[in-house]
Amino acid sequence: MSSSATMSTGTDYSDSPLLWKYPLHNLNMQDGSGSINVGVLGATGTVGQRFITLLADHPWFVLHALGASPRSAGKTYSAAVNWKQANHIPAVARDLIVKECIPEHFKDCAVVFSGLDADVAGEIEEAFRAADLAVFSNAKNYRRDPLVPLIVPYVNPSHLSILPQQQLSHSPPLTKGFIVTNANCSTTGCVIPLSALEKAFGPIESLLVTTMQAISGAGYPGVPALDIMDNVIPFISGEEEKMEWEMLKILGGISKADDGSRAFDMHATHPLRVSASCNRVPVIDGHTECVSIRFAQRPPPSPQQVREALVGFTCEAQTLGCPSAPRHVVSVHEEPDRPQPRLDRYYQNGAGVSVGRIRQCQVLDIKFVVLSNNVSIGAATSSIVNAELAILKGVIQC
Numbered sequence: 582m583s584s585s586a587t588m589s590t591g592t593d594y595s596d597s598p599l600l601w602k603y604p605l606h607n608l609n610m611q612d613g614s615g616s617i618n619v620g621v622l623g624a625t626g627t628v629g630q631r632f633i634t635l636l637a638d639h640p641w642f643v644l645h646a647l648g649a650s651p652r653s654a655g656k657t658y659s660a661a662v663n664w665k666q667a668n669h670i671p672a673v674a675r676d677l678i679v680k681e682c683i684p685e686h687f688k689d690c691a692v693v694f695s696g697l698d699a700d701v702a703g704e705i706e707e708a709f710r711a712a713d714l715a716v717f718s719n720a721k722n723y724r725r726d727p728l729v730p731l732i733v734p735y736v737n738p739s740h741l742s743i744l745p746q747q748q749l750s751h752s753p754p755l756t757k758g759f760i761v762t763n764a765n766c767s768t769t770g771c772v773i774p775l776s777a778l779e780k781a782f783g784p785i786e787s788l789l790v791t792t793m794q795a796i797s798g799a800g801y802p803g804v805p806a807l808d809i810m811d812n813v814i815p816f817i818s819g820e821e822e823k824m825e826w827e828m829l830k831i832l833g834g835i836s837k838a839d840d841g842s843r844a845f846d847m848h849a850t851h852p853l854r855v856s857a858s859c860n861r862v863p864v865i866d867g868h869t870e871c872v873s874i875r876f877a878q879r880p881p882p883s884p885q886q887v888r889e890a891l892v893g894f895t896c897e898a899q900t901l902g903c904p905s906a907p908r909h910v911v912s913v914h915e916e917p918d919r920p921q922p923r924l925d926r927y928y929q930n931g932a933g934v935s936v937g938r939i940r941q942c943q944v945l946d947i948k949f950v951v952l953s954n955n956v957s958i959g960a961a962t963s964s965i966v967n968a969e970l971a972i973l974k975g976v977i978q979c
């Protein structure tokens with residue numbers, strides 16, 4: 582039986598409650614509905630389609646502009662997209678004309694989400710920032726930038742505080758434009774339980790993680806069927822390196838130099854040592870990760886204490902009232918054969934993570950398995966909750 586507070590066995594399609602409570606100009610105080618125009622870059626891709634699905638019913642955000650490559654521009658969304666979701670294309674998006682990814686077409690958007698191919702994201706996202714637009718990106722291009730926050734919404738929303746400095750250091754300085762990135766999907770799934778455990782027991786010193794990553798992580802059409810069927814591929818280009826440094830930036834703090842300037846310096850701010858091994862497996866959606874950790878605290882917490890800390894984990898995205906935050910971030914399973922991608926990838930509509938097999942590790946301290954939806958909390962959901970946090974924290978004025 583699962584010991585999340587919902588007593589779910591993992592699959593929970595329920596919507597998050599609307600907890601919003603702040604007086605924002607474009608939001609209706611009575612019912613929390615809103616009219617904040619948003620755009621999606623890369624709207625036709627794997628991540629883009631998840632953005633469209635999630636934003637179509639969003640209480641605050643209104644899909645206003647969609648962008649993709651010149652191959653898609655000028656067509657209606659339904660003609661341009663190779664729709665691969667189980668639901669129909671939402672009515673609000675179907676007849677929108679897909680634009681080229683040029684800031685002019687998005688000037689009426691308070692928020693621009695990016696699911697762009699990393700080959701083009703660098704230049705396009707910078708053009709949008711320079712046009713004073715707020716960009717929430719899934720692409721890897723700006724994650725290492727010392728003035729760009731790398732935010733997993735349930736873990737480090739305080740890192741949004743670097744944004745005024747990012748804006749000031751831009752040439753010319755910006756008043757509204759910035760880039761916020763979210764993490765690699767495997768990093769995201771792993772760092773959520775880690776942060777819950779650090780909150781309860783202090784720093785984690787060492788981490789060994791082995792991933793089993795879904796095919797959808799490679800976008801569409803992704804890995805050829807003849808490569809992935811009946812097979813496991815023990816290599817995903819650049820993935821292990823990304824996991825190893827991204828965790829440090831996310832779990833670390835912001836360093837302050839002698840002149841008062843602030844920046845991310847991942848090697849200065851967190852003692853964690855990470856070794857990642859990444860594998861592609863024949864699963865459509867949902868990354869599974871086997872994690873072993875050693876705590877700095879001696880003696881370390883017991884498996885039961887770890888279970889309780891994960892079940893009890895709450896975060897600022899929930900207390901502030903982000904509408905897309907899950908009611909429960911972590912579902913803890915006690916069945917010996919869970920979590921599993923097919924059964925658990927839609928926990929909290931893909932916004933939560935599922936943890937199981939929490940047990941003693943004979944080499945480090947504790948080991949467990951975590952399953953996360955790579956396209957939802959691993960990508961689109963993270964960006965959306967990050968934008969909700971930015972609005973509730975007053976970083977974006979609506």
Ligand SMILES: NC(=O)C1=CN([C@@H]2O[C@H](COP(=O)(O)OP(=O)(O)OC[C@H]3O[C@@H](n4cnc5c(N)ncnc54)[C@H](OP(=O)(O)O)[C@@H]3O)[C@@H](O)[C@H]2O)C=CC1
Nearest residue numbers: 623625626627628649650653696698699719720798800801
């Ligand atoms: N899939 C996942 O699980 C995750 C993906 N990411 C990252 O998110 C981003 C999107 O990934 P994913 O959706 O899988 O990728 P896809 O390949 O499925 O989609 C790429 C998108 O980029 C658009 N595009 C391609 N070339 C251009 C161009 N020259 N100008 C404008 N738009 C262009 C495509 O438009 P068109 O259809 O017109 O070609 C499409 O909308 C990537 O950076 C990826 O690394 C991050 C975490 C998880």
Ligand SMILES: N[C@@H](CC(=O)OP(=O)(O)O)C(=O)O
Nearest residue numbers: 719720721765766794798799
């Ligand atoms: N590389 C990931 C998905 C991805 O696009 O990651 P990133 O945004 O870090 O490039 C996977 O294949 O599952």
